[in-house]
Amino acid sequence: MIVANTLFTRLVRNSPYLLIALLVVPVLGGLLGVLLPAFGWFPALGANEFGLFGFIQLFNTPGIERMVMLSFGTSLISTLLAFVITVLILASYFNSPWLKRIQRLLGPILVIPHAAAAIAIGFLITPSGFLSRLVSPWLSGWDVPPDWLFPHDPYGLSIILGLTLKELPFLLLIALGVLAQPEIGKTLKAQHKVASSLGYCPMTGFFKVILPSLYGYMRLPILAVLAYSSASVEIPLILGSNTPPTLAVAIMQWFSDVDLSLRIKASSGAILQILITLSLLGSWCLLELLVKKCSASFLVNGEREYGGMLIQRVTHLITTVMLSVIGLALVAMVLWSFAGFWSFPDLLPQQLVTLHWSSALLQMQTPLFNTLVIAISTTLIAIALTLFVLEAEQQNTKTISAISGFIIYLPLLIPSIAFLFGLVWLFEQVNSQHAYINVVFSHLLFVLPYVFLSLANSYRRLDPRFSTVAASLGVPPSKIFWQLKLPLLLSPILIASALGLAISFSQYLPTLLSGAGRINTITTEAVTLANGASRRTSAVYALMQMLLPALFFILAWAAPKLFFRNRG
């Protein structure tokens, strides 16, 4: 397509470079910013000689093996669990209306920030939590809270629970998204039908026919989940033990220590973190290979039924337990946020008060304002840039190259704890002291990929003949963009905006670090309060964290309907 040379088209044409620069420079710069100190170069401390003493210090830290084990174990086990349960749910409810219902129940969990989810789970499993109240005293005989270690157990079981519950909806929705794609989904369903007509019970048919193909599409998202969970801090911080914590949490503590000399150890730790994440990804691929090898003959052995009924029952049970855990955690949190006096074995508080809400809402004004300002500015930039890049793609009539396609996911694949500290150092180098701008800049790293992911499909599906017809009528490209494409895409743009806002709301580490601790948002406050004294205030903040994204998703969903109804 020959495109006129106007300001608009020039802007559009150059937007992909801006996008890539915005993602690559901070990530690579940030990595450099930890790589140098990791190997001993930290001029601010007078250390200008390269050496391995950071690593020596790191490996001499008491409990370092446990930190590494915890990071490795919790993320591998939770991802495995989430994957296995996802597959069981798909296998048991394939072709059943329950699949849609489970999807609808789990979907909203996707936008619950990790911190809020962790707080909610904490409320459930803490000794005086809802779970022990449910069974006390009639079953357990407990009159005082039991003496168990949950949350904060040293084995990371609470972390595993939290991560699994957060990862599961993501993997399930990814799988259902693949099945909903007309080309793939239809073929897979037809193949399942073939297997059925060849005598395969539905469950075996799923495992032998659908799963091998479906897995290929789920592979990258699974690896992303694995990488993310190995280095995430919110859930281990709120649900993990501190003696010792996971490596990511320890690194965060070293970095934020007033003792600057810990910076070198922390940087070495960040490098170790990257190695752990890489070895996790490697282990997953090995595991995959092993399963593939072992299952090759099982796929074609002609066996058509493997106790499908039993597996189905087990899945019913797991699904029920899981949904109840989530439901109970939410109920518990709402109750705590309104609870007056609430003595131990009582299931419900003696009285309900709105005091915690009213006082928290008063305190919340500044964090709420910060949260909204940062999220809205980040999302506006992300949406505008994404739309320009997608428009550039259509004007060039080719999709952006594989490399750029990969770069967009870069910030999601590299453990953020590894480059965020370097990024802060970078901000210091360029003397960028405006905390707001720094925070928006770092939020963009995480908001952009999701907004792009969310919008790309709808934009690419727009029929290019629209533009051709309009262009042949003499309409300039800018007019086609503003007056034809954007109105057509109103709904996807609003959904992508809600997603962008939700991602920004949920950011903890980027806000904390880029804002140099000076910018409080609902999420940073919620994490700070999570292990604090007032469970009631903490409940209010965690609920606020859930309500904010929910509100914007509802707006995004309802606005086009209202808008179009008024027009009609």
Next chain:
Amino acid sequence: MKSQSMSSLKIDNLQLSQQGKLLLSLNEEVKGGEVLTIMGPSGSGKSTLLNWLVGMLPNDFYANGELYLNQQIITNTASHLRNIGLLYQDPLLFPHLTVEGNIAFAMPKGDKQTRKDEISEALNQVGLAGMEKRCPQNLSGGQQARVALLRVLLSKPKAILLDEPFSKLDSQLRQETRQLVFEQIQRYSLPAVMVTHDESDAIAAQGKVITLDALSLNKAAS
């Protein structure tokens, strides 16, 4: 053999309706080795009929009537226990398995080597000798169709349904594949129901032809 001479697929007073509207009614018996051809315009309910025969009628539809396979009533039998094979216009081979794997998948359990030999022999018969280890994606359309046919036949079905099985093949290939399919149906003495839009398919099948029309009144022609 006695069991073969008895093999038949009997559709007894079937009435298929969608939201209270009658889509088609049918009363037919197909003997082993015979092909019943169903023709009719798009939307007249041909695929829906096949869906009912394999027990995968979508929720939207309501069926009245009975289905007998070899004198046994199977109206309410789960689809995977019916022993009715299906052949679509798309071969729908499993991409994660080789040609051999696709066929082995369909065969009953048994000794590994025996199954292997059986597959090689069957491939040989349809002119695909030595293609065991090939990936189905790398086969031509006609070759894929033949593998799909072997997959159904070696699963030892008691009846076979064909939903526009040749419509994606060019005329030369169409004729060859069609001949092969009908030969195999006779060889295994299977009752077969074929849906087609093509007059020449109907003639080649040499069996009874039923034309459904959109008004759900169906007339039988020989």
